[in-house]
Amino acid sequence: MAPDTINTLGGEVTVNGRRYRLPKRPSVVVCIDGSEPGYIERAVEAGRAPWFGKVLTEGTNLIADCVVPSFTNPNNLSIVTGQPPAVHGISGNYFLDPDSGQEVMMNDPKFLRVETLFPSLQRAGCRIAVVTAKDKLRGLLGKGLALGPGKACSFSSEKSDKATLAENGIEGVNALVGLPVPDVYSAGLSEFVFAAGVKLMERDRPEIMYLSTTDYIQHKHAPGTPAANDFYAMMDGYMARLEALGCGIVLTADHGMNAKFGADGKPDVIYLQDLFDGWLGKDKARVILPITDPYVVHHGALGSFAVVYLPDGAADMTGKLKVVPGIEAVLTKAEAAQRFELPADRLGDLIVVSTKHKVLGTSAARHDLSGLTEPLRSHGGVSEQKVPLIANRPLAASAAGRRWRNFDAFDLGLNLVA
Numbered sequence: 001m002a003p004d005t006i007n008t009l010g011g012e013v014t015v016n017g018r019r020y021r022l023p024k025r026p027s028v029v030v031c032i033d034g035s036e037p038g039y040i041e042r043a044v045e046a047g048r049a050p051w052f053g054k055v056l057t058e059g060t061n062l063i064a065d066c067v068v069p070s071f072t073n074p075n076n077l078s079i080v081t082g083q084p085p086a087v088h089g090i091s092g093n094y095f096l097d098p099d100s101g102q103e104v105m106m107n108d109p110k111f112l113r114v115e116t117l118f119p120s121l122q123r124a125g126c127r128i129a130v131v132t133a134k135d136k137l138r139g140l141l142g143k144g145l146a147l148g149p150g151k152a153c154s155f156s157s158e159k160s161d162k163a164t165l166a167e168n169g170i171e172g173v174n175a176l177v178g179l180p181v182p183d184v185y186s187a188g189l190s191e192f193v194f195a196a197g198v199k200l201m202e203r204d205r206p207e208i209m210y211l212s213t214t215d216y217i218q219h220k221h222a223p224g225t226p227a228a229n230d231f232y233a234m235m236d237g238y239m240a241r242l243e244a245l246g247c248g249i250v251l252t253a254d255h256g257m258n259a260k261f262g263a264d265g266k267p268d269v270i271y272l273q274d275l276f277d278g279w280l281g282k283d284k285a286r287v288i289l290p291i292t293d294p295y296v297v298h299h300g301a302l303g304s305f306a307v308v309y310l311p312d313g314a315a316d317m318t319g320k321l322k323v324v325p326g327i328e329a330v331l332t333k334a335e336a337a338q339r340f341e342l343p344a345d346r347l348g349d350l351i352v353v354s355t356k357h358k359v360l361g362t363s364a365a366r367h368d369l370s371g372l373t374e375p376l377r378s379h380g381g382v383s384e385q386k387v388p389l390i391a392n393r394p395l396a397a398s399a400a401g402r403r404w405r406n407f408d409a410f411d412l413g414l415n416l417v418a
């Protein structure tokens, strides 16, 4: 087993303009997908999460702002780069590529405009482990790493059986973890991430570990419900094991989650493409939903953030949109880029945000809601911006008055806790 002495010389790295001390002990950052404030607290109150209970009182317990759009990819990339999307370029899960004119997933590492923290930390001597639930994030998170035994690994639960030394820096993942490949729509997909994290820490003791789950449970179950408490009880056990292995642990979320349905239990949707078709003519405007991804069963591609491309010469539509009930904000490209720290070249002409309990769709006919077995819970807006930022050690430096962001997670873990 390697000693935890990489920082004996007090080394540090600077990445994207921020300074990070090299870890004295294994440093684990966990992104709990969709962990709205309240999930952890309700599980603690129910007596299901004793490790979290101890950490909330004896460690660091903060509320942070995530990046808007409050979606998975922009926020995961912010956490691992320490910067907002204006810097790293990942503005959604999905966008209209101005180079090709095609609507594409933003999973391709070519869209990432800066390095993550991981290559710098690796060059400074840290071994790195990155484990995600869904494979869609793996390429982005692992970009620039020299993969291989004793160096770094990067793999997903979803494709754990496909992991190879060449592609992922590890093989035989299922045998190591002792679990088969989980169903992509299950709590098991996230449990596999934690189980793998514990096994990797026991076997390889990487100095830096990033674990990123999926929000399958949070999309379906509110804080304090039995399924949610089961999920956090499961996580609690794995976190206790990582702590027993000597790890410093920071937990945050990529975004919160809110109920988005009406009194009838059906999703409360504003269909923007249908509105624009009525105002401008069919398909004159183009509505893009950056929540879109291949795994739509739990949200039907319905979130609280949309971008709209208008035809040349179109009248100002802001006034028309603003009076639609449930619209929280309508911003021009420049206004949105400034307010939400987004890359202007990857936004449409208008950016639309819906209120806490409403979602935005394209056309009613284009959303398959048959997979929604529970009333819709989703995210994307300003209403899902508050997330936990928790560490298992107390805050050492005085940081009063600071606006915490979820992408301060590595700063907190490496620089600011005892």
Ligand SMILES: [Zn+2]
Residues within 6 Å of the ligand: 033, 034, 071, 072, 073, 215, 254, 255
């Ligand atoms: Zn997410």
